[in-house]
Amino acid sequence: MPAAERGPAGICGIDIGGTGCRVAVTTPTTGPSTARVFTGSGLRIGGAGLDVEDLMLTLEPLVAAARDASGARSLDTLVLGAASLVTLLRNAESVHAELHARFGAHTTVLASDVLTSHIGALSAQPGVVVAAGTGAVALGTDHANLWQRVDGWGHLLGDAGSGAWIGARGLEAAYRSYDGRVGGSAGLLDRLLERFGTPEDLVRSVYTRQDRAAVLASFVPDVAEAAAQGCAVALGIFRSAGRELARTATAALVDGLPPRIRWVGGLFEASPDLLEEFGQELHRGHVSLDLAPGEGTSLEGALQLGAATALGSGPEQREGFLSTQHHWTGRPQQPGRSA
């Protein structure tokens, strides 16, 4: 890094999920909310799990552009917040090594996106964040001893109330209508035909694609439109989803945490019925609940985590982070730190 000492060092935050990637770099003069955001494609998970080379190819131009836009000459800390990191990342060491080699960051941090969402939404205060988009997951933590991750098991095993969950139920109701089974919705069938072609066309395409959860979630706007027009099946799906997300948040609110819940993710804007049911269910269970939308994004959370790490005050300094594997920190001089 010959140029490393000649300009301000930056903090790079990366937020990457199944459908997209967002990158920004902050410096002492540009903060998380003013840094320019660069966007790219999402994570591809192949038969061998996360493709590290593919990830690096996605990140390289975005990180370079974000660093140039910030005026930083080098990167002090790079935080990668990724969906499904805990379960799909088989080789954290190689990702640390690649990030260090390609971007020259002094410290690299790999974090579950639910942790960066939590930090962004709650400004590092203790409480619960529930994040819902294509998937759904909650984290309740005080950044010290309490670490309760709930759901986030993917569209086949959980993600209750998520976009994929809603889309799958909407499509099931469309197929029930097509078949003449009870529980169908003719309105949802019309929307399936419009979006995907014939029922057979959708079958042919969905089972041969890798991004099946995203295909399912792509039906959410149709379910929302049907609900807005009074379709009882669609309304019921959104209300059930709101209840499921409330239950996920409740399970993350373990004893010892203040009753503070923040929601983040586009799904909460998909339908007023979902949000209403979500709030009602939560207030039914908790008398004095502090419930609000998250303050900042998960990208802002990644940048905050990076800044705290650079200052040596990041939560990775505390026992909880390392012991619960919500993120891993790598420094080339201290390979033993990576866990």
Next chain:
Amino acid sequence: MPAAERGPAGICGIDIGGTGCRVAVTTPTTGPSTARVFTGSGLRIGGAGLDVEDLMLTLEPLVAAARDASGARSLDTLVLGAASLVTLLRNAESVHAELHARFGAHTTVLASDVLTSHIGALSAQPGVVVAAGTGAVALGTDHANLWQRVDGWGHLLGDAGSGAWIGARGLEAAYRSYDGRVGGSAGLLDRLLERFGTPEDLVRSVYTRQDRAAVLASFVPDVAEAAAQGCAVALGIFRSAGRELARTATAALVDGLPPRIRWVGGLFEASPDLLEEFGQELHRGHVSLDLAPGEGTSLEGALQLGAATALGSGPEQREGFLSTQHHWTGRPQQPGRSA
């Protein structure tokens, strides 16, 4: 085919699904119930759909062994009954051509396995068959004008009440218990841990495999064991499955068909609760219902269809079969017959 005229001509029946393949050959002296059955692996559906080459590699030794065991010198007719044929087979012509080239059959028939199940279960009588294993599908037909196929949309879009459906709900309940969400079952969680390792292990494996429906369905014996030991969640899953399968059968019993329903597939033996609820739900809806397990297997159905085709009396001679695309017949001399 130099040897074609020197021995009796056989009828080859093939029944192939996601988890296995069964092949038998009949001759004028060995009927469908006495022919020796040869078994192999199931269909692999890759990113490009059905892999024809892979299918042929699976079939080649099985068909040769079945033909040799039967004493047939050549094959008159070959019937391939396959799961998801209608929706996943992109190139019927090439399958016909390959089957003809490799096995020398005069006539090749590609049929949906729900049709061969129907013929086997009902001995070609009009009525409804509902087939449940890893997937679930029903067909109501009189082999003439009425053709009502219901469900069979796969584990992401339907297959309500199937093995994959039951397994997914059982696993969801296990993850709910692990998370501390409502609706969980500690008993099912214990069984998940025993069969799949940690909850993260299952996530890692299921989303990187092609045979996800089979992985889900592999949990059915565990759900059945839990139900037998009184687990209310597991019992509820089997009862819901029974109701779903009854609704699928009901939707296939269109006006004009006699109220005759046959069930086939291993799932109906997985739990007495499923079968009881299935029967109760059907009898609630239909006063004078003729409800019984199927008489013969789908392999026997494929052999019956082959024999009828060879005699020129097969249902493919009738308008209904060709127009509804429940099977395709190919003859090298009459390429126009394939539709």
